[in-house]
Amino acid sequence: METGIGAPPARSRAAAANGEGSARGAPSAIAGQVCRGVLGAGMPVMPPVVETLAHGHSLLVWCAHLLLGGSVSLLLAALVRTRVGPMPLAGSVGALLGTWAERAVDAVFAVAFTAGQAAIAWFTATCLLAAADGAPPRPGAGGLPLALGILVVAVAVALSPLRFPAAVLRARPWGAGIVAVGCVLWGSPGIPAAGAHSALAPPGLSPHGAQWLALAALFFAGVGWEVVTGVVPATAPGARGTALGVCLGIAGVAAVHLGLAAVQRFAGAAPAAPGPSPAPLRWTLAVATAVVLTSYCVTNVRTAARIASRLYPGGRRTTTQGPARALVAAVGVACCAFAWAGAGDGAVPLLLLGPAAAAVVGYALGAAAAVRRGGPVLRCAGVAILLVLGGVSVLTVRSLFGA
Template identity: 65%
Template structure:
């Protein structure tokens, strides 16, 4: 269960979120990371206790549907289908930013140069998703480890550099107040935290006691915290003052950039197929059966087109964290409905936990939206 939780959470966010959170939250980055990890672990534990002995192995949407009603399942699938497309656009923009920074030695300004590169990354990923190609199982098992080691190398070398406050870059909006930047960082971190819901699959399979289930989830959350807080701490030490990227030798930054783009493109490839499978669950039952790719070719193509459409919206400054608000909104919706299910179906302790999670999620939304809008 610990491996399932940590493996579900740790992914592309290890590469993307350290520089983004550092750019948005500045000196408060460790506090923002800690707040997200505490909330994510609480949600994961609540979900684990909700499905324990009540629900079989299923997705978050399936678990919410079993705890509440079929409409809730379709709602979660719907928001996650849209959110996945926005998330892939954010990943592609981060890859494009790294490519432009490698070429010029400094973070680029937003614009069509980044858009063309982001669309190129998405095109490669979508074409791979349309093909019969699949990553070998061993590659999927090793990918989080490779991503983590690459993320550690990037933050140790300060690549990409953390932009100065108010800089016009794709990593942070230039017109946000410091408080708004911290709330945007906390919201965007739900992209890195998509995966806390992995317990809806691993807990029913393990069929362990409630005590061992709680211990497994907590151990997995601790592993996630060690990785993310470790990366954030190294990021803070190496960043110090905002850098331009000139301190990283040109050959090294191209090596790091090539590795980052390759890994992120692989995540876009698998995530496009995941989004297509989610869309497939929303379609009527008489639709053509999914192929070995996990979904029909028209659905994959439609998902790819939606990813590209979101990428076109990313030409303004702060494109990466703003596009990450899509996955954040989906996670908040799914976790909020899961908390409502815990209140409805759980015992006294689980109901109290569900109410607490609902209040925290609602409070985050109420406090953050005015700041993100500049109010």
């Protein structure tokens, strides 16, 4: 945020002067970053959650999320292209709206990441229980020891000097995708019958309300649309190159998520198999899911601690060293507290509302920045996105409280 509001950084000015805005590699770099930013732990987690909540309307819910998330990504890319330097969403909205906006985004994401890891741990525990029983586990606190154990392992690794090699981090989304394909094909962790309660479905929701909850929870899989605030100013493409790159990224994300959702949907609609999958296959999928998702918990705990460290003056501009071990441990305790609070029906989608709420706040502030700092087109787009985000939030809250 060293550059002035509304003034492009030196890197962007030099790129424009040298004609780098038309560089052929910029759209592919943007598209690749969007895909890497969005595709992650949501690939194995969200298809069964959305199918459990939305059932016959799951593909419609996915399409609505992709349309909204892609629109947010395009808006943010157009907003930051010449106005701010390459930085995370918090820094971008801070540069455009003020320091309070940066602190607000950091605060909500720091808290939301802890709830998100609790949701991942509960989902992993559900997979392991389903592998043992060959059927979706009954709701209740039976998965709590497993969920807490997964979080304890993740926090212990996060506190250790161990760092995943860059090659492992690059390969991890592919591993998550392979695990997701296996889960949707062979029924792990299993989709409960319509109206049944489980860790994937809270009680008391109408079918209509469950669909709104599914759409809101999908923002967990949509955390990452905002990566354009870093890659677009860094690559300094022109307006067409920016739009092309983001659209290619949206298409890649849509192909993966809709492909997984379609397989999940039609596999669940197929005639029932004569029995559960063989135990070795169930356990292979469950263990692979646990390994991949626990690795995401490790890096996300560190990320949450790093975000939290920016909330106090001494840590706001620290980039050369990671967060203090005490802060990582505090984040781990918060994750376990959320997991404990989620012991019951619908733990996974309800805990996913934490990162979903953070994404909505961050994207709403980005849309507000477009309304305040953008031209006529960006202002209209910002107003439209604010109205949609507000509507989804209100309808989700109404469905949860039975209004």
